[in-house]
Amino acid sequence: MALVPYVENPLPALSKLQNSSAEFRFANHDLRLSQDWKKLGVAAVVWDAAVVLCMYLELGEVEVNGKSAIELGAGTGLVGIVAALLGAKMTITDREPALDFLSANVKANLPADSQSSAVVSELTWGEGLERYPAGGYDLVLGADIVYLEDTFEPLLQTLExxxxxxxxxxxSCKIRYERDTNFLSMLKQRFGVEEVYYEKQRDIHVYKAQKLPPRRDL
Ligand SMILES: C[S@@+](CC[C@H](N)C(=O)[O-])C[C@H]1O[C@@H](n2cnc3c(N)ncnc32)[C@H](O)[C@@H]1O
Incomplete structure (x- = not known):
């Protein structure tokens, strides 16, 4: 389902989504991500939240090098690619229909000696979680994945x-609707959550969350 309906002459702010590629420089690498909004919708364009999460990763406030990391709802894979270039061992995931496009972008943007740092894999939130190691990652990354209310509970289940x-x-989140803040309230019941970065121009918030210790009822 498209987040924003496809129209031939969109608002200028959305027109970049219709370009066939988007270019960035992160982690000392020039990156060119293919986009195909018309065919695959939200999963095949680079969202501002991904760009801002890469900016945050580059700041180095969270250790990435040598960490085992997984990206959820990766879309074109920009965040996972940048995290792999920064030294993470990445599992980059999305729903099945997005995977071919995602794999092609990952392959095209990682140098030969980094290809083994990233694996692309199907993960629909809340489904088949036993295929992924419980508590098995140092870092979980997600850019613009909080936008469908129906997915809030399975997404939370996946994080847990x-x-x-x-x-x-x-x-990294664009807070578009009040319901998006409902997810943060749900997250705060099971995770400690703090806002660690805000990029004003793109209006993107980056939240850091860590599981709360189990409650000990006396
Ligand atoms: C707005 S896009 C963001 C893509 C990318 N992270 C970015 O910021 O450029 C949302 C992504 O979440 C994925 N997604 C939506 N619902 C999902 C679900 N139930 N399970 C897994 N991924 C899902 C979509 O396929 C899409 O790639």
Missing amino acids: HLCSDATVVLL
């Missing part, structure tokens, strides 16, 4: 499965 108490979750 993937995270140990030590896992750091970084979510």
Whole structure:
């Protein structure tokens, strides 16, 4: 389902989504991500939240090098690619229809000696979680994945499965509707959450979350 309906002459702010590629420089690498908004919709364009999460990763406030990391709802894969270039061992995931496009972008943007740092894999939130190690990641990344209310509970379930108490979750979010803040309230019931970065021009918030210790009822 498209987040924003496709129209031939969109608002200028949305026109970049219709370009066939988007170019960036992160982690000392020039990156060119293919886009195909018309064919694959939201999963095949680079969203501002991905760009801002890459900016945050580059700041180095969260250790990425040598970490085992997973990206949820990766779309074109910009965040996972940049995290791999910064030294993470990445699992880059999305729903099945997005995977061929995602794999092609990952392959095209990682140098030969980094190809083995990233694996692309199907993960629909809340489904087949046993295929991923429980509490098995140092870092969980997600850019612009909080936008469909129906997915809030399965997304939370996925985060709970993937995270140990030590896992750091970084979510970059565009808060478009009031319901998006409902997800943050749900997250705060099970994770400690703090806003660690805000990019004003793009109006993107980056939240860092870590599992709360289990409650001990006396
Ligand atoms: C707005 S796009 C963001 C893509 C990319 N992270 C970015 O910021 O450029 C949302 C992504 O979440 C994925 N997604 C939506 N619902 C999902 C679900 N239930 N399970 C897994 N991924 C999902 C979509 O396929 C899409 O790639």
